[in-house]
Amino acid sequence: ATCTPKNRNDALHPLWQSPLTIPGGTRQSPINIQWRDSVYDPVLKPLKISYDPATCLHIWNNGYSFLVEFDDSADRSIIVGGPLENQYRLKQFHFHWGAINEWGSEHTVDSKFYPAELHLVHWNAVVYPTFEEAVMEGDGLAVIGVFLKLGAHHEGLQTLVDALPAIKHKDTVIEFDVFDPSCLLPPCPDYWTYAGSLTTPPLTESVTWIIKKQPIEVDENQLEAFRMLLFTSDGEEEKRMVDNFRPLQPLMNRTVRSSFQ
Ligand SMILES: NS(=O)(=O)N=C1NCCCN1
Numbered sequence: 001a002t003c004t005p006k007n008r009n010d011a012l013h014p015l016w017q018s019p020l021t022i023p024g025g026t027r028q029s030p031i032n033i034q035w036r037d038s039v040y041d042p043v044l045k046p047l048k049i050s051y052d053p054a055t056c057l058h059i060w061n062n063g064y065s066f067l068v069e070f071d072d073s074a075d076r077s078i079i080v081g082g083p084l085e086n087q088y089r090l091k092q093f094h095f096h097w098g099a100i101n102e103w104g105s106e107h108t109v110d111s112k113f114y115p116a117e118l119h120l121v122h123w124n125a126v127v128y129p130t131f132e133e134a135v136m137e138g139d140g141l142a143v144i145g146v147f148l149k150l151g152a153h154h155e156g157l158q159t160l161v162d163a164l165p166a167i168k169h170k171d172t173v174i175e176f177d178v179f180d181p182s183c184l185l186p187p188c189p190d191y192w193t194y195a196g197s198l199t200t201p202p203l204t205e206s207v208t209w210i211i212k213k214q215p216i217e218v219d220e221n222q223l224e225a226f227r228m229l230l231f232t233s234d235g236e237e238e239k240r241m242v243d244n245f246r247p248l249q250p251l252m253n254r255t256v257r258s259s260f261q
Pocket residue numbers: 119121143197198199200201202203
């Protein structure tokens with residue numbers, strides 16, 4: 001659901017009851033990635049990803065999305081390289097999706113929406129003592145974005161889909177003790193990267209975004225499973241969890257770099 005405010009500066013987004021735009025924000029997310037305006041940067045390294053499936057803790061419905069959280073008390077599931085100066089620890093991953101397949105992603109490519117988008121959220125534990133502190137710093141977070149497109153059944157995703165009925169309502173959680181999120185990444189190493197923000201509160205401008213060029217394929221039943229989740233708690237009037245994406249934000253004075261030509 002997106003609001004149609006008269007003045008975007010004081011709009012409250014129905015989902016978060018917080019400002020839709022951050023006053024004075026200069027690096028907000030998500031954005032449209034105009035492929036032809038992105039600049040190939042030969043200095044960008046390949047992104048190195050090493051996740052330990054045993055660091056997986058639980059899967060839960062937080063009333064905005066569903067997320068899988070990881071034990072981030074040590075450097076066991078990390079990413080390094082790419083545009084990053086330090087290594088970053090995996091804290092959680094979650095998704096954004098639409099009510100129908102025509103939209104649902106947060107970022108767009110040449111103004112095209114995908115039906116859903118995966119976010120793998122990492123934080124700079126080399127420099128900052130806690131995730132909460134990293135959230136407030138320009139180089140505190142790194143989020144890998146992966147587009148989902150309608151296509152073949154995704155075996156790895158099915159493990160998550162099978163758990164969703166147990167977390168239908170807001171604030172429900174189940175144990176989820178072995179899952180390797182690497183299975184959700186496309187094989188192609190190509191990515192775009194830009195300096196942005198969190199797309200849900202606190203919306204802080206602390207994210208180095210790494211958006212994979214190649215989407216992963218999931219089937220209709222798997223997308224429908226996302227849409228059976230609820231924003232609402234057990235006992236409340238049911239509201240389906242759909243359209244949990246933030247509207248596009250102005251690019252302002254930013255360049256999107258690509259790791260590929
Ligand atoms: N959609 S997002 O940019 O990842 N937003 C987040 N907000 C809270 C912490 C985790 N991520």
